[in-house]
Amino acid sequence: MEIEFGRIEDSIAQFTLSGASEAFANALRRAMIGEVPTLAIDNIRIYDNTSVLFDEMLAHRLGMVPIKTDLAKFARKDACRCEGAGCPICQVTFTITAEGPKTVVSGDLVSDDALTTPVDPGIPIVKLWEDQKVVIEAVAYLNNGTEHAKWQPTVACGYKEYPVIDINDRCDGCGMCVEECPRGVLEVKGRVVRVVDGRLEACSLCRLCEKACIATGIGDDSAIQAGADSTKFLFIIETDGSLSAQQIIEEGLRYIRTRSDTLIEALHEISMEGL
Ligand code: SF4
Numbered sequence: 160m161e162i163e164f165g166r167i168e169d170s171i172a173q174f175t176l177s178g179a180s181e182a183f184a185n186a187l188r189r190a191m192i193g194e195v196p197t198l199a200i201d202n203i204r205i206y207d208n209t210s211v212l213f214d215e216m217l218a219h220r221l222g223m224v225p226i227k228t229d230l231a232k233f234a235r236k237d238a239c240r241c242e243g244a245g246c247p248i249c250q251v252t253f254t255i256t257a258e259g260p261k262t263v264v265s266g267d268l269v270s271d272d273a274l275t276t277p278v279d280p281g282i283p284i285v286k287l288w289e290d291q292k293v294v295i296e297a298v299a300y301l302n303n304g305t306e307h308a309k310w311q312p313t314v315a316c317g318y319k320e321y322p323v324i325d326i327n328d329r330c331d332g333c334g335m336c337v338e339e340c341p342r343g344v345l346e347v348k349g350r351v352v353r354v355v356d357g358r359l360e361a362c363s364l365c366r367l368c369e370k371a372c373i374a375t376g377i378g379d380d381s382a383i384q385a386g387a388d389s390t391k392f393l394f395i396i397e398t399d400g401s402l403s404a405q406q407i408i409e410e411g412l413r414y415i416r417t418r419s420d421t422l423i424e425a426l427h428e429i430s431m432e433g434l
């Protein structure tokens with residue numbers, strides 16, 4: 160199994176996974192979305208709210224604010240040494256005190272941990288008019304996306320099978336498939352069609368090129384075939400900023416390895432019991 164990065168930035172990564180099954184690719188996708196923990200606001204005390212929004216709506220909006228998460232520093236509440244009582248290792252408390260006229264934004268959340276703040280300070284929470292007020296205390300915990308979408312570290316995470324385009328010697332270079340391709344993947348060169356350098360990964364496997372070729376009257380089989388390599392996958396992930404793209408990939412892979420080890424241990428115990 161091999162991973163090759165085409166692009167890796169703080170909030171976005173594109174990579175190919177080769178020598179893997181579709182089941183493994185999907186397990187990795189699901190692990191990155193649902194099993195990599197982040198911080199999100201989950202417990203809210205509203206002391207005053209005379210804004211136009213219901214308390215529940217305010218709580219929902221605050222819960223969806225992405226928060227910078229240092230996984231080396233925080234632990235899940237159920238695994239913390241405070242045994243669920245709440246401490247700086249398993250929770251971060253934010254407060255907002257605001258009075259209109261003003262638009263309350265995520266940057267108005269005052270954290271009790273200077274390094275743990277909203278990813279973007281400009282996310283609007285509620286607009287306050289003259290004499291309207293909110294006074295809120297909000298506590299963020301570490302949890303997983305399988306519990307609630309607010310704990311998902313990705314805003315986009317998906318893959319597709321790696322495209323494979325075959326062109327056989329029946330191609331006469333008429334160029335009909337080039338005109339039909341919506342992704343600019345094909346070109347005619349030297350009286351035959353070929354894939355434009357660097358454009359193969361843009362292919363969406365729509366197969367319009369095959370239909371265009373058949374429409375030229377070439378017969379039932381087109382001279383071009385658009386298929387997929389079922390052992391190679393093209394991933395793209397985009398984060399909400401709570402974790403870096405690299406951390407999400409590493410943590411997703413670590414989760415799969417840990418679960419696999421647990422399964423092997425369980426199987427080993429079962430086989431030992433049978434002796
Ligand atoms: S399958 Fe679609 S995107 Fe891919 S080369 Fe053919 S027409 Fe273009």
Ligand code: SF4
Binds near residue numbers: 331332372382383
């Ligand atoms: S439509 Fe068929 S014959 Fe014409 S260039 Fe494309 S593959 Fe070749």
Ligand SMILES: [Zn+2]
Binds near residue numbers: 240242245246
């Ligand atoms: Zn704790």
